[in-house]
Amino acid sequence: MTQSAFMDFLDCYGADPAGWPDEAREPIRTTLAASPSAQRALERAGALEETLAAIAAPQPLDAALVGRIVSGLHGAKPHRERQLRLGFSRRLAVAGVWSLLLCAVLGVGLGLLIPGPAGSDGTEAGPEVAILVLGFDPGDLS
Incomplete structure (x- = not known):
């Protein structure tokens, strides 16, 4: 061989x-x-x-160690983790609301400052855009 x-x-x-x-x-x-x-x-x-x-080779389990680990799990404070998650969720929700508010203020402010595009007949196209985007004629509000 x-x-x-x-x-x-x-x-x-x-x-x-x-x-x-x-x-x-x-x-x-x-x-x-x-x-x-x-x-x-x-x-x-x-x-x-x-x-x-x-x-x-599997190592033998130490029953005392397993007992300490399991009892430590029961003694842990799971509500602390939940509080952290809720705190993070609240901060995220507040940040989202502030972001939405900021976008709305900027959108309205820019809409008032910048003149709109001219329509097909030379007048402002604001009502036409409102009809297309919002689905109603702003003239109907007055």
Whole structure:
């Protein structure tokens, strides 16, 4: 077996001979007996598998720690978070109202200061715009 084929075999089946297919065990043992580099590769693969198994092993839960965490959750003050959210919402609503008021004042002020476009007959187009935008004739108000 070549070094490359041996490394591929280790990648597929791991370093534990119990996980190797029966028909491949004898050629692998022959390769290991003849090649010191194959022996080192097998040792490195075994060490890697042991390290990965130690990392992936679930840690036991400490019941006292879980109890402290859960009791801390019950003792927390959720209304504080709600107050912060409501405070933010109120500030946002107030800012929105002020923005709307400012736009309305600027719109009215600019509408009074800037002359409107001339209509098709040379007169102001204000009533025509009011009819198109607002849906009624301002002359009907007086």
